[in-house]
Amino acid sequence: MITLDPARLSQHFDPREAEDRWDRAWEEWGVHRYDEEGQGERFVIDTPPPTVSGSLHVGHVFSYTQTDVIARHQRMRGRNVFYPMGWDDNGLPTERRVQNYFNVRCDPSLPYEPGLKTEPAGEGGQKAPPRKVSRKNFIELCLALTAEDEKAFKALWRRLGLSVDWALEYSTISDHARCIAQMSFIDLFRKGHVYQVEAPTQWDVDFRTAVAQAEVEDREQRGAYHHLRFGVEGGGGFVVATTRPELLAACVAVATHPSDARYRGLVGKRAITPLFRAPVPIFSSELVDPEKGTGILMVCTFGDATDVVWWREQGLPVRQIVGRDGRLLPAEFGSGAFPSLDAPAANASYAPLVGRTVKEAQKAIVDQLRDPTGAAAKDAQPPLQGDPQPITHPVKFFEKGDRPLEFITTRQWFVRILEHKQELLDAGRKIQWHPEFMGARYRDWTQNLQLDWGISRQRFFGVPFPVWYPITAQGETDFSRPILADQASLPVDPMSDAPPGYPPSQRDRPGGFRAEADVYDTWFTSSMSPQIASGWTLRPERHRRLFPNDLRPQSHEIIRTWAFYTIVKALLHENTVPWRHAAISGWVLDPDRKKMSKSKGNVLTPMHLLDEYGADAVRYWSLSARLGVDTAFDEKVLKVGRRLSTKLFNVSKFVLTQSAPEAPITRDLDLSFLFRLRETVEQASTSLDAFEYSTALDDVERFFWNGFTDSYVELVKARARSEADPEGRGSAVAALQLGLKVFLRLFAPFLPYITEEAWSWGFAQAEGARSVHRAAWPGVADFGGLRAVEGGGATFDAAVGFLAAVHRAKSQAGASVGRHLARLRVATSPATLRRFECVRADAVAAARVENHAAESREGLADGSFEVLECELAEGRPEA
């Protein structure tokens, strides 16, 4: 029996101080440590490595807490929990942040400057032109800044009480992760799952890199149909509608629908473009929509994805006029690539466009098109018919980009995924999604795949391909015979390391080698998070124990990227699924139910919330939301969490300061309360096993509040202090302590700080578990040996119902709860009356009734009491 001296306990709980103290204790004690040697059942979590260059967001707190509660519960269940934390630091977001933070740009042609000094650009620093730095200097800046960013994230995670095993921390740019990611490529290459090809690729002109289908999003943009009059060889003309007149010089064909009578006569002839007077074939295609525009359109290099399809199907030439920087390239009309019936005029028209951005070029060419001298049809009408007709239409953007994507022909590496669609769909069905409907997101995405996975990025801060190419004696790079790194030499940087069998001096020389300059798509590396954590080929035994993982938690917007690619890798490398369960968290919306985003300026940062309400309260808010449900941020819920935490503090103080001789639990009220508590334990356990933590929290909280603090504690208070009834007192105090001991453990995964604090006051020592987070999850062991009680929980309910009726009567009489009643007569159902007899003494004492009578009446609901007569006692007699 634990008995504390009330004077030793502080008046209030100070979350700030306690959080710091317990965080340090947990780390010191190794409470969250995975046991490498442990033989017991494991529970392996594949934690999302956050992009550290992104800003801290309440959404982070929200979803990571939802994972943590599962980790903590599993640990208390006795599982050997593997809960790592990674940082996703490589990739464009970091490069962009470094560019802005230091006002620098990477120029790979520059030499490395050792000891380069850079200052944060500050607020007004953007006005100066960016400083060009070498690739190596740029990467150093990225590493330095991400190291700082990781510190901020880690501080938040620790403050929040995530039970991560920090010994398992990793970052996706580390040597270890590079090694795994390069191994991944080598394995895919050997199995024939990757290929490279020179092909039109969606290209961001600002970042100057290719992007994958998954990174592309549509944005509604203002545009305009420009009606351009084309000529036809042998006479006549027609009008196309285009939103991209600036691509006129890149026009390679004209297309119409086979059933469109208006243009049927044109098919097979050649059209003449205005201004440039290029003869281009007219063909028909089912892909043309006769209802759209004028039903006849120009095909360019490359206006959109359909242009790419036609280029392939029709064997059209390439007239690439948009460069990698989004500006128009020089072109010589009259040459082979750019035929023209009037080359001098064409070149005169094109010359002013060279070097202009797409947007500028559009403006310039529209002016030219208004001039009748550019007409291709010899009827003296200007090529531009009427004014452009404004429309809004969806345009593809890189999700992190600012200007529309262009299709540009480049050499890229791809992973074959289209041919594995069916296996990928099967894999999705083998994974249990929580909530289940999230599996549909994966299925829909996989079914709709159009392109293989482009993994080349023309960037700097990323994991390089472990690849070189031979240079022929004539000095040509032979991309068809890539040289792969030796597995044993990983990680390699082909820009500084030489390939197997070549001396470094042969770099970029005829007969020598040339490095692959591109780096991986970030997802190529982060899709290996389970393997990075397990060690994969570097630690095969360990990998075998940890993979496939048990749980992948993540949010729904990255199902098509992170979840998808991770499934791809597990399939292609080991022909398995990467995890058994995927738990998909929802989003935090702003109070108006709008998505939080930087551009809207409605993003909430979490630190001040932790300061104001405490980590347990912030966790409570996160855990009140069900998996997969988008939740509006609501500060009220934080207040509720803080109140719950306070209540736990106070009731723990009360329970542990009661004193009684060690005694068995014998009284019906006590046993009946414990009966109900046991039911709550069972419900919570079932819910948590199904990752339905919010239901568990709700059930536990409800019974804690209504059943324990408001009812049971009040009902036994008198007996717990009784001098006259030592047995009853012993039973009461023992039941109070058992109740508290169970509640602290039930709440521990949700509110780790306050529960640890209260646990430490006595149970830690008494139970031989110094941390509540390593104590056994409540179960049969706690309730074994207790006598079965007549009526089960209904006996407890009868006492609660009686107390509620008395409270109601007192309130209606304008009296306080503590006011004594001189006389009370109540009625209840016969069954409830019978049960009430067992708890009558406690109930009457708690209600402070001097003379009472209880009678039975048919027709009343079980558990409820009706007050028939009630008389307040005069004044306040001594208790």
Add this chain to the structure above:
RNA sequence: AGGCGCGUGGCUCAGUGGUAGAGCGCCUCCUUGACACGGAGGAGGUCGGUGGUUCAAUUCCACCCGCGCCUACCA
């Protein structure tokens, strides 16, 4: 345009084939010995709309409306 999710008291959200639930907010009352960072009581909803199935629908089905997301649409 298709798919998915959501629509329950002022707010945020649970829930269920059988007379509607919680917390917050609001109103009234209470400083009692764990707790005023509290406690007791109360008011407040025809569960988005219309049909259908059923003895019975907020719950199941169909359609519609509104919101959100995903996918498609780029001439």
